[in-house]
Amino acid sequence: MKTVPARAARPIPVKNRNLVTVRNLRRYFPIREGALQRVVGHVRAVDGVSFDVRRGETVGVVGESGCGKTTLGRCINGLLPPTDGGVYFDLGDDEHARLDALTAMPSEARTREQAAELERLDRTHRVDRLRGEAWRSYRRNCQVVFQDAFSSLNPRQLVKDIVGRPLKVYREASGSELMERVVGLLESVGLGRQHLYRYPHQFSGGQRQRISIARALALDPDFIVLDEPTSALDVSVQAQILNLLNDLQRERGLTYLFISHDLGVVRHMSDRIVVMYVGEIVEAGTRDDVFNSPLHPYTEALLEASPELAHDTDRRAGALEGRVPDPARPPQGCRFHTRCPVVTPSCGFEVDDAVRMLEGRGAGLDHLRGVQRRSAFEADLSFDDEEFAGLMVRVLEGPETPAEMREAMIGLTRSGSTVAIRFRDIDRVRLEEIRPAHVTSCILHTGQGLDPGDRHMREKNGG
Amino acid sequence: MLDAARPRVGGHRVRAAAVRLRRFASVGGEVLRNPTTLAGVTIIVAMVGMALLAPVLTEPNVPDPYQMPRDWGALNEPPGTPDHLLGTTQHGGDVLYGIIWGSRTSLRLSLIVVSVTVAIGVIVGSLAGFLGGRVDEVLMRIVDVFLSIPELIFALAIAAVLGPSFGNIILALAAVFWVKYARIIRGQVIHVKQNDYVDAARVIGDSRLNIFVKDVLPNSITPVAVQATLDMGNVVLIGAALSFIGLAEAGLAEWGVLVSQGQAGISAGRWWASTFPGLMVFLWALAFNLVGDGLRDVLDPRTERR
C-alpha cells in the first residue's frame, strides 16, 4: 500500500476582504455649446459615491434610468477616469483602513506624510493610476458583461475568436490548447464545441449573453461588473441567465456588482444593495434590510412601483411621480425633495422649485421677465407689471403652494414688479448609519438640519 | 469523446477559413441575385478580360503599346474596313486598338487612383476618428479645405499646373478623391468605436492597435468598399474628361483622348472615332455604378446582419 506523500506546505495566498473600494467617486461629463464648444456646465453622472464590495458577495445597484449606475460601473471597469475620488481594487485590510482614515479628512487637513501615504495607495491600487504589472493584474481580475448583447460582440469575429481573445492577449494559450479552453468556457456557460465557428448574429439574445459571460470568465477573474445583463432578455431567458450567473459565482468564488433597475432581479441576486438617485447613494444595506425595512422614501417608492415587492400596501409613499431631475443641475439639500411624498421644509426647497411650481399652475409665467439669483435659495423674480407680481405673491402664499414649500420660504416680499424670494439655506445631505450596516441620507432618519417642528408637521400631515 | 471530434490546430485554421469563405460567398451570391448588378459585373468582367488579353487580341504597337499605331494608308476609314473593324481616326489610328489598349489605361488609372486614395483616406480618416481630439480637428480642417473645392475643377487646376501628361492626371485625381474616403471612414470609426465590443476589448486589456485592427476597422470598412467601387467608374469618367480637354499626351491609347481627337470629325460624318471610345467610357462608369449600388444594398449597415 502506498503512502500518501505529505503535501509540501504552500503559502496560502492571503485574500483581502475588500475587493472593490469606491471612495468619493465623482464623474462629471462636460456640456459643450456653441461654435467654440465652450464648456457651459457638467452632467454630474456620479457625484460623490463611496461603498465597498467584499470578496464573494454580490452588491446590487438600483435606481431609475439616468441615475449614474452605468457610469459608476464604467469607472470601476477603468473605462472612464474619475473626475474626482477613485476606485481602489484589491486593497489589503490594513490599507483599506488607512484609506478610510485618509479619505475621511479634507485634503487640506492632511499632513505631508499622510498625503504621501495616500499617494502611495493611489499609485498601487487606484485603478486609473495603475501601470505595468499592477494594471495587467487589475485588468485580468475585473471584467464586465454589458446589457446590450448585440453591441457587445464584434459581428465580424467567430465565437472561438471572441471567447479566446482574452487568453491570446495574455498569451495564456495557443493552438489546440487555446481551442480546448475555449470549448471548456463555452461548456461552462451552457454552450459547446458546435458553436465555435459561428458568428454572433447566428445566436439568440440569451445565447449571446452567454458568450459575453464566457469571455468575461476567460481570464478567471475575481470580479465582474454585470450592467443590466438580463434587462434586454425575455423573462424566461432572464431566469436562466441569472441562475447561470449564480451557479458560476458559487463554483468560481466570483464577486459581482449587479446593476439593474429591476428590483425583483436585484433581490434575487444580491447580498447587499446600493440605491442610487441622481448620482448619489441614498440608501445602502443588506438585501433584507433594504427590502424589508427600507429607510429612504425613494427606496420605498421604488418598492411601491414594483407591485410584487410592495410589502406594506398601506404605506403612505405613493408611486413615483415626475421625472428624474437633470443631473446637470441637481436639486439642493436632498436631491429627492422634488418628488418626495413625505418631504419636509428642511429638505432643500429652492428657487427652482418655486418657479417650477408656478409653471405647473399655469400661473402666467409668460409675464416672468427674468430671475436674478443670488444663490440657489435666493432670487429676485421680475414680472411685466405690479399686478402680476402681486398675483404671484398671493399664489406663493396661498393654498396652491404646498405647505412644506411655504414653510421653507423665509422671505417673500414684493417691491414694484419684482418679487424677492428666499428659502432656508440647506446643506447637502450626507449618508449616516441608522442601523448596523444600514445607511441612508434621508433627514427624517439622520436628523441632519431637521427642524423639530418640521418632523411634527410631517406627522400632522399623515406620516 | 471521439478523437475525430478534436481537430488539430491546422484543422481549426482551415475550418475558420472555410466559414469565412462561405460568408463571403453568400454576400457575393446575394449581390449577384440582383439583375442590374449582374449586368454590371458582366460588363466589368468583359472589360477587364479585354484589358488583360490586350496583347493577344491585337498586335502591340512598337515601341510603346500604349501609343496609338498609325496606318498612314488608312485615314478616316469607316467601321467594317478590313483590318480596321471599328474604323480609323484622322491620324490613321485603329479605333479598336484604341479601345482595347485604352481599357488597360483605364483599368490602370482607376486601380492606381482608387487604391492610393483609399489608403490615404483610410489612414487619415481613421486616425482622426479613432484618436479624436486635436488630431481629429487638424486633419478634418485639412479635409474641409479639400472638400470645399469642386472635384473636377480641383483636378483640372492641379493637372493644368503640373502640365499635360497622363501621370499628372493620376496625381490630380488622387489629390481629389482621398478626401471622400477620409470623411466616410472617420464617420464610421466614430460610430463603431462606441460599440460595447470595443469597451469589452479594452476591459480585456487588448492594445489600441489590436482594437483598431480587429474591432474598429473591419466594422467600418464596408461603406468604403462601396464608394471605392463607384469610384472605379468615376475616376475613368473624370480622367476621360481631363484627357478630353487636352491634359493627356496626344496619341495616347486612351478613351478620353480618342473622344477628344475624334470629335472634330463628327460634323463631317465621321462619328465612329469618338462614339466608340465614348461608349466605352459610359459603359465602364455605368458598370461600376451598378455594382456599387448593388453592393450598397447588400452591405448597408442598417440591413446587414452578417
Ligand SMILES: Nc1ncnc2c1ncn2[C@@H]1O[C@H](COP(=O)(O)OP(=O)(O)OP(=O)(O)O)[C@@H](O)[C@H]1O
Ligand atoms: N459619455 C457621456 N457624456 C455625457 N453624458 C453622459 C455620458 N454618459 C452618461 N451621461 C449622462 O450621465 C447620466 C447618468 O447616465 P448613466 O448611463 O450612468 O445612467 P444609468 O443609471 O446607467 O441609466 P440607465 O438605467 O438608463 O442605463 C445621464 O444623465 C446621462 O445622460
Ligand code: SF4
Ligand atoms: S430628506 Fe427624506 S424626507 Fe426629505 S426629501 Fe429627502 S427623502 Fe424626502
Ligand SMILES: [Mg+2]
Ligand atoms: Mg445604464
